[in-house]
Every structure is written in C-alpha cells, then in structure tokens.
Amino acid sequence: MQDKRIALEAGLIRVGDLARATGKSVRAIHLYEELGLLQPTTRSAGGFRLYERRAIERVRWIDLLHGLGFSLQEMREVLLRWWNAELGTEAMADLRRLFARKLDETRAAITRHQQLERELIEGLDYLAACRDCDQTSGTATCVHCTRDHGVALEPALVSGIKQAGLVTHPSRAPFVRVEDLTH
Amino acid sequence: MQDKRIALEAGLIRVGDLARATGKSVRAIHLYEELGLLQPTTRSAGGFRLYERRAIERVRWIDLLHGLGFSLQEMREVLLRWWNAELGTEAMADLRRLFARKLDETRAAITRHQQLERELIEGLDYLAACRDCDQTSGTATCVHCTRDHGVALEPALVSGIKQAGLVTHPSRAPFVRVEDLTH
DNA sequence: TCCTACCCTCACGTACGCGTCAGGTTACAC
C-alpha cells in the first residue's frame, strides 16, 4: 500500500505515465512487451507494471526504427543479435552495417518522395489553367479539353482520372460481348 | 474463336498484359476492379477481361496515389467526386486543393526522412569509434562504455538498445515484487 | 471506509493490399 512512495523513491513510473511520456497507447506498450521489445523493471505488489524512466528511451527508439521501416519483429531481432553477440566490437559492426543499409533506403525514400513532389507540382501547374476556364458543364467535357495548360504533356496525376472504368457500385462487373462492340 | 483477332484490331489487351505492363499482379488488378477503380472496356465471348491500352495509365495513376499515401478507398472517392461533379471547373478546383494538401504532406514526409537520415548519420558517426575498440568481451560492457565517440551525446538509435528489458522468449512477463527490490 | 482513476489479463475485431488455393473454362497454336 506504500507502492507509490516506494516507486517514486526508486524513480519508477507506471504504464500510463510511460504512455503519456511517449505518445503511445497503453495497448501499444503492452504489445511491445508481448513481442519482447520492452519489459517493466518490476511489478507492484498488485501486479502493476513499473518502469524506470529510461524505458522512455526504449520506446522512442522503437518509434525511430518504426519510422525507418522496421517491423516490431525486426526490432526484436536487432535487440537479440546485439545482446547475444560474442564480442561487443562485432555487435557494433553489425549495427553499422544495418544503419548504413537503412541510410541508403532512407535516401532512396527521399528521392522517391521528391519525385512525387514534382508530380504534384506539375499537376498543380496544369490545373492552374482551369481556374479561368469558362466551361459550364460537367467533367465529361474536361476529358477532351484542348485548352493550353502551359504544360507540354498532361500530367499522369490528371490523365489517370480522365478515363471511364468507374463503377458507381463496386464489386460486380458488367458483361458485354466483343462482337457487340467492334462495329 | 476470332477473339484475339478482333481484340487486336480494337487494340485491346488482356489482364495479364495489363499486369505485365504495369508491374502489378493479376490479383491486384482484379482487386482494383472490385473496388471500382478500374473496369475492362469489354469482355471476350468467353468472359476474359479486355482493356484498352489507356488502362495502363489508370493503373499507373493508382500507383502514384498509392505512393502519396492514398488508400484504394480514397482513390475511389476521388474518382467518384470528379465524375459526379456538377461543374468541371469545380472538380478541378477540388483536385487542386487535394494535390496542394498532398504536396504539404509529401514535403513533411521528406523533412521527416531527412531527420531520420541525420539520426542515422549520427549513429554511424558514433559507431565509427567502435571500430578500433580493444574491448574483447560481450556487449554488456558496451552499455557502460566511457570511450570518446566524438559525439556530444549518445545518439538515440544507440542508447535505445543499451537497456535491459529484452525477453528471450516473448509473451509472458515475470512477476517480481517491489518490496524485494527496494531493499 | 469508500470512491474513482487506473491497471490487470484474455481474446476477439479491424483495415489494408493483396497471396493463394480450388475447381473449372477459354483461347489459340499445332
């Protein structure tokens, strides 16, 4: 019944505190524990999880790796490899390789997003010309728009939209014979 | 039995061709159809889906939006809104808003990845000092390493690892009383 | 002592984007 006092003396926090400190949900922290990523330093007499403040760093680490595209399982493997390494120097070399690979991937991701950025800008440039368009009907006529949009080619972001093949009610496809179509 | 000839004359391709042309799986294309994102122009007498070559653009569009973080459902909503718009000009304005928002998000994503890039570089810088470390035991001693790593603070990517709380066999947590700890 | 917020352990549910059979049909070349 003196748990909090004892816990406070020892600098321990409960799962809710950890959650608030990291922006995660309590459930998420439970999950990390189930997957072997994080463990409470101890438990209260009644079974409450009690963590040291350093646990916050671990959760932030999880968050970082998550941002780098690691799955929780992969993080677990990283931890296992590190702690089970024969030599510290090898464990560190292992980490360096890992980080180097992720650095490549991250840079590739940046490049990809920059390409998307360009696509968006192109799309916006193209659409800018639509602002002073005097057309007063639906979008069906936009499909065959011949206005000059100041862009050499219609951007993919726009041209992909201008096609039939939109099903109002998903799921079942219609069934038309070829013969009925080819004149 | 003259389907292919007819299809070829009409410039139609089958689902496998579309898949190869876009790098998607046939199943994926079926899914897009189920979700109302794409429809074959027609069907062969035997029920084979037949697409115009323009369908390739639509699939590429799907891929683009996917890269921008849209879910297939959201893409469907975009298409529905566009095709159901009263005025073409309004539909275009709608698109502009959408693209502008995504442009912000994409730039935010780039910034985030650049921060991660910096974290990785810091981590690698820190670990570089470990290459000529003469330590010959396991990683447990690394936890208290006092070497100069040329970095002011231990990077989060590294410090998050150096903590207990690793469960060799996941799932069940141990059960220790507080009293047993705080002597 | 009692109230209330917080915590506990199951355990099932969810959204996404397909993968993967199964059981059968079609297209087309030889």
Place this chain on the structure above:
DNA sequence: GTGTAACCTGACGCGTACGTGAGGGTAGGA
C-alpha cells in the same frame, strides 16, 4: 482434336500494429 497457357469466380489466409471490450482487481486520496 488436343495440349497448354492464360483466364474465370469465389473464398479463405496473412502480416502488421494496434483498438476495443469484458470482467475484475489495485492504488491512493478524502
């Protein structure tokens, strides 16, 4: 006619990272 690759429609499975109860105990202050 026949072989075979490609296609068809269900329909269930999967991995990820949690959300969401249910049913019940705990902590700590008034």
